[in-house]
Amino acid sequence: MTKCIECDANIPVPADAVEGEIVTCPDCGSGFELVKGQDGFELKATKTVGEDWGQ
């Protein structure tokens, strides 16, 4: 579990999470990238949708 940078809600981190994975805040919907920190994963602000994304 980690705290949302935007709204401070708890964001669950999956047990099988991998670095670079995108997690979404269940309260405010903001998306973050998981990066490895000293005590497990930390959140990094990231682009969660781009104009040229998708298939």
Added chain:
Amino acid sequence: MSSDLSILYDNIRWEEKALLEAGKKKNINIQMVDCKKLFLELDKKTKLNFGTVIQRCVSYYRNLHSTAALEGLGVKVINCLNTGILAGNKLFTHMLLQKEGVPTPFNTVAFSQEAALEALEKIGYPQVIKPTVGSWGRMISLLNDRDAAEGIMEMRERMYPIYQIYYLEEFVKRPPRDIRAIMVGNKVVAAIYRYSGDGMWKTNMALGGRAEECKVTNELEDICIKAKNAVNGEIVGVDLMESNERGLVVHEVNNTTEYKNTVRVTGVDIPTQMIDYALQSKK
């Protein structure tokens, strides 16, 4: 140490994680490569230790350019640059599908606003206007009449030049769904119906549509093999509509296909099949 396989990504979605898990289960040496952290010296002929690269970048431009660089440096990338170029553009794909005898919707292209309006007067409304490059249903609009066409085109005139290529598609009379068929090599491994969300006509899952399993018939598989071959693809997602008048028509081939909903609905282990295919196709 050299990898057997690399997954080249810019975002780890369900699909990329599933590929990693499938590789781990097979006990192969698989590495995750974050394209956002990657740089390549294009003139150095040093051996790169990626093994076969499964291209999974969600950004079209990052995907295309990283494939070009890696392939140029001698790395096997799935799908190849040629597929990325051809499948990444709806008009390019359409012409190749036509050449291969794959049924498609009827499309028209015009190269200015005036020519597009003239074309619409000739072919009649409604028509769907699509960017030749784009995904998730973005910038796709239904043109019911001249007022709508003029409004949409007026906006497109002020956008990036790709939007001044006026690519028009018949509004195919069909059930409120389309088909996404996932091909690994010469086999459709699974297919789903994608139903439009409430009050919507587009069927993109990204827009809230729902999915159901679609039985893979010989007819569906035959069309999909031809469509895949038309763009020199290896692992692709073929999008089809069921025209009331003409049966199955292919409107798109995806070179970095999403497949989460297909796995969820059909239970087919697509990531493992992708890994197996990539291992077999190693240079």
